[in-house]
Amino acid sequence: MNAERPNGRGAADDVADLARRAGQLAGWAARTGFALGRKLPGVETAGRGVREVERQLLTELRRRLDEVDDPYHAALTAASAMNRPAAVEATVTLVPARDNHGEPLRAAMAELLNHSIGFGRDRAREYFYAIILRQLTPDEARILSALSDGSPFPALDVVERAGLGGSGRVVLRNASTVGKAAGVSLPDQVPGYVTRLIGLGLVDLDEEVPALETQYEILLTDESVRDAEKHVKRAKFVRRTIHISRLGAQFWQACDPSFG
Numbered sequence: 001m002n003a004e005r006p007n008g009r010g011a012a013d014d015v016a017d018l019a020r021r022a023g024q025l026a027g028w029a030a031r032t033g034f035a036l037g038r039k040l041p042g043v044e045t046a047g048r049g050v051r052e053v054e055r056q057l058l059t060e061l062r063r064r065l066d067e068v069d070d071p072y073h074a075a076l077t078a079a080s081a082m083n084r085p086a087a088v089e090a091t092v093t094l095v096p097a098r099d100n101h102g103e104p105l106r107a108a109m110a111e112l113l114n115h116s117i118g119f120g121r122d123r124a125r126e127y128f129y130a131i132i133l134r135q136l137t138p139d140e141a142r143i144l145s146a147l148s149d150g151s152p153f154p155a156l157d158v159v160e161r162a163g164l165g166g167s168g169r170v171v172l173r174n175a176s177t178v179g180k181a182a183g184v185s186l187p188d189q190v191p192g193y194v195t196r197l198i199g200l201g202l203v204d205l206d207e208e209v210p211a212l213e214t215q216y217e218i219l220l221t222d223e224s225v226r227d228a229e230k231h232v233k234r235a236k237f238v239r240r241t242i243h244i245s246r247l248g249a250q251f252w253q254a255c256d257p258s259f260g
Contacts, residue, residue, distance in 0.1 A: 129254050132200060139184040140193050144202060144244070146182035148252045152241040153178040154215045155194065155205065158225060161234035171235075172228035174198070174205075176242055177215050188224055194242060202248035208239040 119127065136144070147153065156175045160168035172191060179190030197203040208216075216239055219225060229235045244252065253259075 125254070129251055132202070132251060133255065135200065137193070139179075139182075139186055139189065140197055142182040142184055143178055143190075143193055143197065144248065144252060146178055147203065147242070147244040147248070148256070150244060150249070152206070152209055152212065152243045153181065154209075154212045154219050155240040155242045156216070156219050156225060157238040157240070158228040158232070159236045159238060160232040161236040168232075171231050172224060174242070175219060175222055175225050175228075177219050177222075178242065191224060197248075198242070202245055202251060203242050204245040204248075206241045206243060209241045212241065 115127070116124075153176050156172075157170055158172040158175070159170045162168040174191045174194040176190055176194050179187050179193065184190060184193070194203065198205055220237065225237075
């Protein structure tokens with residue numbers, strides 16, 4: 001790991017460059033919606049060509065990330081190889097355990113602790129953002145882009161109404177109009193996307209904003225909301241808003257393809 005190139009550039013530098021290129025292309029595509037009319041040589045439309053290049057860049061980015069100081073990847077690779085023949089296990093590189101037996105989780109922790117000694121503030125932040133980046137789907141990147149200017153979007157939970165005005169089980173969580181605004185490919189997955197982004201700390205959930213009343217009304221007609229409503233006898237709609245978090249804003253500033 002961290003092998004240096006003859007020109008002095010390491011694998012980490014290559015990944016940073018590739019991440020910037022992929023981010024620039026993905027973000028530009030998300031903002032324009034691939035709405036291009038001119039042809040590219042060898043492809044039917046510019047949009048199709050951009051999608052193919054984006055796919056190749058993201059595939060290469062993930063491969064490079066797998067190669068650069070990723071203890072989680074090392075641990076999972078080793079764990080999957082533990083029941084294979086010895087010849088296959090020998091290809092997995094780990095920090096040696098004290099008892100000379102491969103213990104991938106301990107080895108991964110050892111790598112993290114070793115990194116904590118040599119990492120400066122900037123390198124640690126880059127590593128942290130790279131780990132976040134590799135967890136995002138293209139649709140989630142689009143949603144983060146839509147939220148990046150700080151604008152709030154309505155969010156809605158569908159819960160079962162209990163007696164005395166109380167609430168029962170949650171049937172649907174974090175439905176939002178942000179998916180449509182972002183132009184995601186899988187609109188039915190927006191509640192899951194939003195929940196994941198909240199879990200990653202990139203998006204915050206807040207109180208209802210009365211000024212978004214029209215958008216809340218539109219959200220009530222969303223197919224996922226209406227389907228969830230059918231699964232309860234009496235539905236209760238809990239209104240909230242979502243907006244980019246402090247971490248999300250910092251992460252976007254570091255990855256924003258409009259700059260750099």
